Amino acid sequence: MGRAEERRARQRGGHRAAPRRRRSSGAAGKSGIRRLFTWKKILGTFLGVCLLGIGAFVVLYLVIDIPKGNALAKEQGNVYRYSDGTTLARKGLNREVVDLAEVPKPVQKAFVAAENKSFYSDSGVDLKGTARGVLNTLSGKGKQGGSTITQQYVKNYYLTQEQTVSRKLKELIISLKVDRRMSKDDILAGYMNTSFYGRDAYGIQAAAQSYYRVDAEDLTIEQGAYLAALLQAPNSYDWSIASPTGKKLVRERWDYVLDNMVEEGWLDAGKRAGMTFPVPKEPKAAPGMEGQNGYIVEEANRELARQLVAQGAAADMEEALTKIKRGGWTITVNIDSKKQKQLEKAVAEQLTGRLDPKRRTVDADVQAGAASVDPRTGKVLAMYGGADYVEHYTNNATRDDYQPASTFKPMILAAALEEGATTQDGTPIRANTLYDGDSERPVVDNGVRVGFAPENEDHADYGDITVQQAMNKSVNSVFAQMGVDVGMQKVLDTAGRLGMDTEGLEAVPAQTLGSMGASPLEMAGAYATLANHGKKVTPTLLASAEHKDTTVELPDPVGEQVISREAADTVTSVLTGVVDDGTARRSVRDNPMRDGQQVAGKTGTSDDNKSAWFTGYTPTLVTSVGLFGEDDKPPHRQVPMYNALGEDRINGGGFPAQIWAQYTFGAMGKVTEFDLETAQGAAVEPTWTPSQTPSQTPSRTPSQTPSRTPSQTPSQTPSRTPSQTPSQTPSQTPSQTPTTTPPVTTTPPPDGGGIPDNPFDPVQDE
Template identity: 85%
Template sequence: MGRAEERRARQRGGRRAAPRRRRSSGAAGATGKSGIRRLFTWKKILGTFLGTCLLGIGAFVVLYLMIDIPQGNALAKEQGNVYKYSDGATLARKGLNREVVDLAEVPKPVQKAFVAAENKSFYSDSGVDLKGTARGVLNTLSGKGKQGGSTITQQYVKNYYLTQDQTVSRKLKELVISLKVDRRMSKDEILAGYMNTSFYGRDAYGIQAAAQSYYRVDAADLSLEQGAYLAALLQAPNSYDWSIASPTGKKLVRERWDYVLDNMVEEGWLDAGKRAAMTFPVPEDPKAAPGMEGQNGYIVEEANRELARQLVAQGSAADMEEALTKIKRGGWTITVNIDSKKQKLLEKAVEDQLTSKLDPKKRDVDADVQAGAVSVDPKTGRVLAMYGGTDYVEHYTNNATRDDYQPASTFKPMILAAALEEGATTQDGTPITASTVYDGDSKRPVVDNGTRVGFAPENEDDVDYGDITVQTAMNKSVNSVFAQMGVDVGMQKVLDVAGELGMDTEELEAVPAQTLGSMGASPLEMAGAYATLANHGKQVTPTLLKSAEHRATTVDLPDPVGERVISREAADTVTSVLTGVVDDGTARRSVRENPLRNGQQVAGKTGTSDDNKSAWFTGYTPDLVTSVGLFGEDDKPPHAQVPMYKAGGEPRVNGGGFPAQIWAQYTFGAMDKVTRFDLNTTQGAAVRPTPTPTPTPTPSEEPTTRSPSPSASVSESPSRTPSQTPSQTPTPTPTPTPTRTTPTATPPANGGGDNGGGGGLPDNPFDPEEDDQ
């Protein structure tokens, strides 16, 4: 071997280069595998890992040196919120409700309850939870939102020194500052800071404000049971507030309360025997802050919730809980669509037509009547007026947005809208229109393809109407007709159309009983659905917010008016039919004959729920939609739903009574001019009444003071045949012919014109106003 060759061999590790030769494909694969092994050796992997760790440690050291504890007392510098009417006038101002107390003023067991709830290792840890922080960073990077696991120290740092923003940089700052705070402050100082800066709901910041808000005591006088509830509350203050929590929220906070106390037993801070004897301390009902009296509190709270939904939708908050907390920390200027003049008119209408007539000293039931109302511009979706109750300070629940009472017969227009939109037919194939004839007998079994479905609803006062048109059935609110119509259309289709119109129907079961309006709904929800009808089928989402401004947040509000969800002809035909309810049906006396009407065209529907627990009138003109609901609510906890029989001196509170009277005074007082519907419908509706067989009433369990209508308003010479063969033949009893000559109401080409589906018809002296269900 020559010297040159030996030198090259040494450079290759002492091995002489092998002669080149061709390799098989298998050999080539082996070589590739060997190359991967050389690339990913355990030494290289370990080295990369250690190098990454060193870089991370180095970066953290740099962060630790660069980030110092910022100036504290950030919460004290926060501003309150300003709320304005649509014209810019101030509606209300809300400051932060907080009062700092020394930890020595908080009973030791209550202190331990907060530690047991949030951070059992608080007294021994270094102020951070590395695993929880890492999980939070990863979730933020992956877009999964906030994640629990922070220590009390970290939460205090977030509350007092930083913001609630869910960003990686904020979480890293929180980690560094928490380590430094833990070194510089005692555990008692940190715990006191945490308890004094946390948000407890009800606009209460700090343990003292929370103690007063929930239990009407100072923090020093809190029992362990009460302190454990407040500690449990911090996980979700807006969802766990007992006064407004859903059944699920109440269940969860009870479980959280148990968790806190059980942890105290586990840590040796509470005797097991004493724990077993403890009972859940139900908080007091909330009291409104100054400036929130009357309707202000209802409007402010609903504005906050609507804004919170937008913050979640645009990604500024992970969920409603975080969004509401962000809003209530202050610094917002929020303008609502409320028209101050219309707001005053609505409040006065409720006072004149309802509350002035209620006297709990004479009738106990009068204390149980709650009113709620919402008024909407159907062309813009703006909420122009809202009535949430007699006073936010006295009744915390907003009756305008509560959805725990049945809308009853105000749901019937949704069934007709679905029938028209779907081009549905009766069981014998007859298209469903305003003049289609149905069997209107009470307790008539509902049939689907020749089979009874096991549902036979009773009409109001158990009245048998015999063969009647859809128009008359709407006027008289005949349950048996609309139960059958719902099955003819298909209950799932009915719920789908109702959902498109604006009702919350996603979780409803598609059963015939829903045709009676047995679901829950709010005046806000019903106003939106009827506004969509008034807007010729274009979806209207009632919107309270006009604008919301904050120095660190820009809020883009969606257009309240959306796409067309049902055809214009279907929507306009329903409107035309609903004029008959006002002119010849259950709302005659309160609306049609109201002296303030002055020729104004009106469409609407009454509703009275089973056992008289709710009563409604939802109606509209071309420019204004208003839904009024009355709800029977026991004025004593737990505020159960109760009947309203004899309230206000009336035998029964029905939709054509107090609700329609409130509606009429408000609407006719708010009109700038008399308007008429521009309807595009080829169907005749709300036409001149003609004599029909007298219904045969069957005594009901709850008779009213008025007898059923002796005549039913139907189309002249209806061309449709009955959808079902009547189960019994009505006995025809001729009724007197009105002495006044009435013109034949032939609808113009567009179905509108002066009649507008019946808006200008003369009185029918033989058709007194009826109750309705």
């Protein structure tokens, strides 16, 4: 039988039945899956979902109608009140609607080029951008750009700024309807008139005035491109307050707008190539913000914005400030109206009333800033931001770009006491510890020079001097060595706990000279923590903030113990010496208004006389006053204050201390005394000279406690004016060894004692 016949026989005999069953079984399985996922069913499902989506969209389109508009115009302004409830300021929306015909065509095109190049041809929506925004909202990624001009106009005019899926869907539907019912010109005009541009400016007309002092109809293409670029982040891109990064980004955005105009054929490439960036004018406050009101209002807004971000009510400061400036808030500040007037009067009588720019051009460069805080509550009771918010936009009370100089020295001593630090020879650092006070003495660490040898003022050599005396005379060389003895990182950590912003600072000995930036408000907070016996005080301007039904919860300004009470109280005790026998004695100690009031404080004068400070306190009031040299012409660089007000040099013990004294002694009420707990006594001896010459180590404690005031005092302390050299070095040892315990005394001033002819004659300091 051939093979073909055998095969046919097997087939007839059913030999392939089993295999057929196996194949049939496999086929059946596959066909079951195929039956479940056939391309027809997949397509049908897809079409069904699409139909459902379309149906839902149709229903939404029919249900959602264009609401009544102009919601932004109905928003009320903000009301700001003093702590006693009286009105400080009222601030409404700064907006003036203009017709699109009043805006030059090229400026109109600049806005379109910035936000939505397809504006004139699209249907009013960007489905991709909207879908992306919905997905980001659902996934918690925050706000998302990509909306058309029509959508942004709808959001500004008909809806809210909230980031929710329902709001985005409404925006989509309403945008489609608005695009059908309104002309593109009307939509563009609405968008330009309702957008927020920063500087409290709503609408193109207010923005044109605020940034360029012109009407909208007079804007150039360059200026219009800047305003269009500004809308992406108005508070961050405002040239007057933008960070270096913000300035870089807005320049790039400006280029982007103009390049898009060229690409769309709306601007000639040759003309574009010749354009330069139009730097905006300095901000000018809205009516009613003159004097100190504007500084207080703006700082209150920023403090509230920080709280909104912290509580999750806003994603970032940009969004929070926008929310606040839309209005509807009643904000009460802790400012005491009486103390505020007293501070303003003190600055006027002790400083600004004496400035004469016509006679001395440098007088135009002198700026004052001050902040006053209650150390028991943290309330900011008074603030001086500058001559006038309308004329000088930068708040000198909160700016942190000037060096605090020697007002940083108490932070070094606080760190030494808190850490139980010792000198290089192992001697505990206390008020009576001896240091070598010679100028330019190399700072050493475990016998190795660290490459830092700071000068004392006028290169004065003090020889062996106590910590108390070094604080009184503000001896740089002593505190530079002390900083290394403690450890600079520990010094910065302590300063940070007390309230200074030390994040990111390099822990190097040069920081002992107060070379970082700080603001009067910041320094007032740090000293308030010392005055509050080491419990953290965060200066707080806001008393309350309400918006319709919402009350913002504010944190307690007084926090936990950040350094020990003994360390804080010892620093306070030492700082009384600066007033009683140091660089602030003429302006504060001998002030006829003092009336026995106990005072602690520290003067400071920065390198090249660009800033001068006095930060001082009584048990109930801490005030920091700073004078800053700032060129009165843009770009307002820091400049020295030599020869201002007819003085060779502006020092912390002069005009800043005079302002402080008039304000504090006029505002303090009854006389108070410090309640100090310190092993070194509630009133550390301000001046004395040890009986023995210390060994050649950077510091030591005398082996025998001096028993009475030295019989001889140098006839003249070092002059502090740059042009003079001290005639006698105060490091000379008295010829007679003390043998009895001295009373608490102070050394007479160098002019022989008593009140000088001019009790407010500035005393030179570091």
